[in-house]
Amino acid sequence: MKAVIINEFGGTGVMKIEDVERPVPAADEILIKVYASGVNPVDRAVREGGNDILRPYLKWPLILGWDASGIVEEIGSNVTNFKKGDEVYGVPNFPGNGSYAEYMAAKASQFALKPKNLSFNKAAAIPLTGLVAANSIFDLGKLEAGQRIFIQGASGSVGNFAVQFAKVKGAYVIGSASTDKLEFVKQLGADEVIDYKTQSFEELLQDIDVVLEASSVRDNKERLKSIAxxxxxxxxxxxxxxxxxxxxxxKAMEKKNVKGEFLAAQTNHLTWLNQFA
Incomplete structure (x- = not known):
């Protein structure tokens, strides 16, 4: 089969289309004929060599891609929830057996049946960012109805899912975005919106139950404002x-008895996400 392989870290030039053996699914895996693959910032990060957290897991040759939709071609001996011909979407194994390929083998537990009303292209844009949002606010944030959540980067790929999920849960949702994205965030269901270009959220908010840093800004000084x-x-x-x-x-978190969490592992909420399709 054809796959996009990297054998070294670097820019886009390190990606090569090569012929490789078609994978064989393990007992708990499914083999998927890939119809569409998502492209995410993590693909670039891995291609460039990752960081101190990712690097120990990266071994060449490596196939990028951590979003996929397609059709089940084979099932492992222990898989009971899928059959050949099922249309599915989900998150490939990380790292190495990615979705930039004609076929990929992945844990069956990381996939779900694709909603009938979604094309393969649209379905492949959902899993990674949708699961990050769901895992963040529900598994880590323990968000409950009536609580107040502030979502930074509410118009982004993770943030826009988080806004919708939090509203379904019955939370009071506040989202920050740039001036030109405020109306979009309102349409997603946010109860309040903050223009981060012209407003200082730390002067407007207090007694928030959960803050989700879904923006791409990496600044610990901004995190101090969020904790405040x-x-x-x-x-x-x-x-x-x-x-x-x-x-x-x-220190700020300890002083305020605030719990700080990073999303490390993911629970498969894809079946639950299907209600939004």
Whole structure:
């Protein structure tokens, strides 16, 4: 089969289309004929060599791609929830067996049936960012109905899912975005919007239950502002796993009894996500 392989780290030039053996699914895996693959910032990060957290897991040759949709070609001996011919979408194994390929083998537990009303292209744009949002606010943030959540970067790929999920949960949702994206965030269901270019959220908010750092800004000084708007015992979640908390942030969280979380592992909420399709 054809696949996009990297045998070294670097720019886009390190990606090569090569002929490789078609994978054989393990007992708990499915083999998928890939119809569409998502492209995410993590693909570039891995291609360039990752960071201190990612690098130990990266071995050549490596196939990029951590979003996929396609049709089940084979099933492993222990797989009972899929059959050949099922249309599915989900997250490939990380790292190495990515979706930039004609076929890929992946854990069956990381996939779900594709909603019938979604094209393969649209379905492949959902899994990674949708799961990051769901895992962040539900598994780590323990968000409940009636709580107040502040989502930074609410118009982005993770943030826009988080806004919608939080509203379905019954939370009061506040989202920050640039001036030209405020109306979009309102349409997603946000109860309040903050223009980060002209407004200082730390002067407008207080007693927030959960803050989700879904923006791409990596600045511990901004995190201190986020901790300041949380209530005592609140939860701060960051999707930027490559950017650790510094000592000042850790001290601020300890002083306010705030729990700081990075999304490390993912629970498969794809079946639940299907209600939004």
């Amino acid at each position: 708007v949380l209530k005592k015992g609140g939860i701060f979640i960051s999707a930027n796993v490559d950017f650790p908390f510094d000592d000042a942030v850790k």
